[in-house]
Amino acid sequence: IQMTQSPSSLSASVGDRVTITCRASQGIRNDLDWYQQKPGKAPMRLIYAASSLQSGVPSRFSGSGSGTEFTLTISSLQPEDFATYYCLQHNSYPFTFGPGTIVDIK
Amino acid sequence: EVQLLESGGGLVQPGGSLRLSCAASGFTFSNYAMSWVRQAPGKGLEWVSVITGSSGSAYYGDSVRGRFTISRDNSKNTLYLQMNSLRAEDTAVYYCANTGYNYMQVYWGQGTLVTVSS
Numbered sequence: 001i002q003m004t005q006s007p008s009s010l011s012a013s014v015g016d017r018v019t020i021t022c023r024a025s026q027g028i029r030n031d032l033d034w035y036q037q038k039p040g041k042a043p044m045r046l047i048y049a050a051s052s053l054q055s056g057v058p059s060r061f062s063g064s065g066s067g068t069e070f071t072l073t074i075s076s077l078q079p080e081d082f083a084t085y086y087c088l089q090h091n092s093y094p095f096t097f098g099p100g101t102i103v104d105i106k
Numbered sequence: 107e108v109q110l111l112e113s114g115g116g117l118v119q120p121g122g123s124l125r126l127s128c129a130a131s132g133f134t135f136s137n138y139a140m141s142w143v144r145q146a147p148g149k150g151l152e153w154v155s156v157i158t159g160s161s162g163s164a165y166y167g168d169s170v171r172g173r174f175t176i177s178r179d180n181s182k183n184t185l186y187l188q189m190n191s192l193r194a195e196d197t198a199v200y201y202c203a204n205t206g207y208n209y210m211q212v213y214w215g216q217g218t219l220v221t222v223s224s
Contacts, residue, residue: 095206
């Protein structure tokens with residue numbers, strides 16, 4: 001299963017609403033996670049099962065979608081949210097990550 | 107405290123072999139399927155392989171199938187990745203994690219760097 005993400009990068013300001021889209025080449029039900037990664041650090045899961053918020057993750061992060069199209073939304077971008085975001089499908093093997101979306105400061 | 111500690115990375119020549127280890131502590135290791143994920147310098151994440159908690163099943167990404175072998179020793183709380191016929195494109199930081207399942211908690215190691223170069 002191939003995963004695509006859009007946009008590949010975006011520039012935004014603190015307080016902006018940000019939306020990232022992930023598309024699967026075939027239906028994956030809701031077997032999708034969203035990860036955040038900062039330079040030199042291991043990834044951190046934000047969302048699992050497409051829309052469930054990981055414990056400890058701020059509520060400004062939300063996920064939606066099912067089947068082939070998924071969305072990660074940050075309702076009000078904070079300084080610590082500037083990072084790279086990846087989706088991961090775990091519906092069928094081999095699992096596959098999206099290519100990533102870089103969120104940087106405008 | 108949960109810890110996943112990878113080791114075994116280093117410099118290896120093309121065609122060579124290397125075995126990575128991931129020592130787990132602070133959680134019931136045998137209850138979780140465990141994966142290896144890698145990241146080439148300046149690139150995105152690539153899922154490499156997974157093994158079920160009982161070691162009953164293992165799966166691989168297309169780029170490593172036939173060259174890499176995942177295994178685990180639940181008595182030692184340790185995950186392994188045997189990497190053979192290494193290529194320059196296998197150069198990456200390798201992470202172990204219980205990612206890819208709807209576990210309530212996901213744990214990642216800090217990564218170990220593998221460099222394949224002559």
